Amino acid sequence: MAQTLTQKILAKASRQAAVAVGDIVTCRVDLCLLLDSGGPRRIWPRLKELGTGVWDPDRIVLCTDHFTPAVDAESAAILKLTRDFAAEFGIERFYDMQGIGHVLLAEQGWLEPGMFAVGGDSHSSMGGAFGCLMMGFGAIEMTGVAVTGEIWIQVPDTLRINWSGEFGAGVAAKDIMLFLCREVGTDNAFRVLEFGGDTVAGMSMAERGVLCNMAAELGAETGVVPADDATLAALRLAGRSPAADALNWQTDAGADCLAVHEFDAASLAPQVAAPHSPANSGPVVEHAGTPIDQAYIGACVGAKLEDLQMVAAILKGRRVANGTRLLVAPASQRAYREAAADGTLAAISEAGAYLLPTGCGACAALGAGILAEDEVCISSTNRNFQGRMGANSAQVYLGSPYTVAASAVTGRITDPRELLA
Amino acid sequence: MTAVISGRAWVFGDNVNTDVMAPGLYFKSPMSAMAKHCMEAVNPDFASQVQPGDIVVGGKNFGIGSAREQAAMALQYLGVGAVLAPSFGRIFYRNTLNFGIPALRLPADMIIEAGDQLHVEPETGRIRNESRGTACAAPALPPHLLQMVTAGGLMPYLKARLAKENRDGR
Structure with missing residues (x-):
């Protein structure tokens, strides 16, 4: 019987010939991403309470990103504990202050088509860009994974979302996701x-990452882009050797999807989500002219090299408006280096932007760039819940x-197409 | 977990997110400090007035957002007895159960107002609104989740599992 990609991956992970939507299955985890936020600081005390260690350090990737760099005694202690955890359990794939975990997984090529991660x-859903099923969980549940290597999953339905046509100038994958939060909803x-x-x-792998990342904003179990030649090329570029059957991980023709949505990318305008929900979105013209105090480029979804290049394309030869600040926190050290090498950072800096360290930063009010009472910000991040920044x-x-860069230039929410014309 | 959980209803709207339950600004603080700000943006009285056993009644997509377990931990710290909502954000739903708080899907036609006296039976899914003289049945939890919630959450469940593996000589 025809199966979805999701069913196939969960069948493999639960060691069954096939699984049906709604089945509750126990899955073995191929890869486990732990971050400084919900990782060792929350898991290690529980491992001690249980009197046990991690099931397999070689299946764990550990990154510091939420509390980097340390700015006070608490964040310094959290980072130290995270480093101690890596040493204690012999976690070799430990990336300390190298960038945001979801972006590092892609850069390093640690995900493969067909994996259950x-x-x-x-935002662990971002891993789905590589044709695998990667889902996010709370630290309590990650404790269970760390101990047993297993987790229960209720086999989900699949919503197939097809986009056709080419983007117009000034439109990006982010606009697709803000549009979908409204059109498909967040439940x-x-x-x-x-x-x-x-x-x-x-799409590039970075753009596919944006789609899967913000599957979290739609409230989905995860997002996935089935593997193709671009997936394999990205893995080879990262020095990996994808399995011979990697492209077999596809949804069968005729597999039962809950719904199939068809959308046209060519007619998509830049989108803006107003406070306090990503679903509160519409074409940028609906909010054009709203004065802003801060423009923020950051987070896993919005500060990769390609994102920084979009910012530079707008800023080149322009200045950030007086009375407005543009803060830029690259998503990874590699993005930082590559943006420095190709002139992207120079264009951003010459425009008067304020460069911040890599990491999750102000996106979740943990790092530099948080907002005061009544301030207005436009941000390339993925969430605008009340109080989040x-x-x-x-x-x-x-x-x-x-759109964030164009708004920084004018000091008001601005359609980027006006500056690209 | 007791067979019947009884308490007053605290009613919230649709799409209440986990940032509101556990604001990032207080992430570095102990739970005793963070819990004071739970739901602050949508109901400033909640954290100071909720009583042990009280029942949180959410709207659609309750707990959408981040994986932060502090959202469920704050409710646990405040003594919330059960969480009812027509639908849940996926990670919050799991986190709530993992901390031993029953989370049940509330039938859409069940009317509950703030302050109503509720009685919830996690094992059967039966919900009784004493204040209005109404009752309904939520879908019961799958057996593996009921077992975990009854044990007090994931940690007691893991302890029992490890103890059994040790006994069995693994």
Whole structure:
């Protein structure tokens, strides 16, 4: 019987010939991503309480990103504990202050088509860009994984989301996701978003990462882009050797999907989500002219090399508006280096932007750049929940890197197409 | 976990997210400090007035957002007896059960207002609203989750599993 990609991966992970939607299965975890936030600081005391260690250090990837760099006694202690954990349990794939975990997994090529992976952070869904099933969980549940290497899953439905056509200038994968938060909604537990269509086939791995990352905003179990030649090329570039059957991990023709949505990328305008939900989105014109105090480029979803290049394309030869600040926190040290090498950082810096360290930063009010009462910010991050980036009365709008950069130039929410013309 | 959980209803709207339950600004603080800010943005009285055993009644997609377990831990710290909602954010749903708090899917036609006296039976899913004289049945938890919640959550469950593996000589 025809199966979805999700069913096939969960059948393999649970060592069954086939699984049906709704089945509750116990899955073996191929890869476990732990971060400084919900990782060792929350898991290690529980391991001590249980009198046990981790099931397999070679299946764990550990990154510091939420509390980097240390700014006070608490964050310093959290980072030290994370380093001690890596040493104690012999975790070789430990990336300390190298960038945001979800981006590092992609850069390092640690994910493969057909894998079942878990992470202690909701945006772990980003891993689905590699044709695997990667889901986010809380630290308590990651404790269970760390001890047993297993986790229960109720086999989810699949929502197939197809995009066709080419983006217009100034439109990016982020706009797709802000649009989908509104059109498909954010109440999608027990559903996987499977992305397809010629627009997605033509996307870079970084753009595919944006789609899967923000599956979390739609409330989905995760997002996935089935593997193709671009997936394999990215893995080889990272020095990995994808399995011979890697491209077999596809949804069968005729497999039962809950729904199939078809959208046209060519007619998509840049999108902006108004406070306090990513689903509160619409074409940028609906909010154009709203004055902003801060523009923020950051987070796993919005500060990769390609995102920084979008910002530079807008800023080149321009200045950030007086009375507005543009803060830029690259998603990884590699993105930082590559943006420095190709002139991207110079264009951003010359425009008057303020460069911040790599890491999760202000996205979740943990690092530099948090907002005061009543301040207005437009951000390339993935969430604008009330209070998320600081004060409860702060107003956060979400947009693509193009839209955030264009708004920084004018000091008001701005359609980036006006500056690209 | 007792067979019947009884308490007053605290009613919240649709799409209440985990940032609201556990604001990132207090992430580095102990739970005793963070819990004071639980739900602050949507109901500033909740954290100071909720009583042990009280029942949180959410709207659609309750607990959407991040994986932060502090959202469920704050409710546990405040003594919340059960969480009812027509639908849940996926990680929050799991976290709540993992901390031993029953999370049940509330039938859409069941009316509950703030302050109503509720009685919830996690084992059967039966929910009784004493204040309105109404009752309904939520879908019961799958057996493996009921077993875990009854044990007090994932940690007691893991302890029991490890003890059994040790006994069995693994």
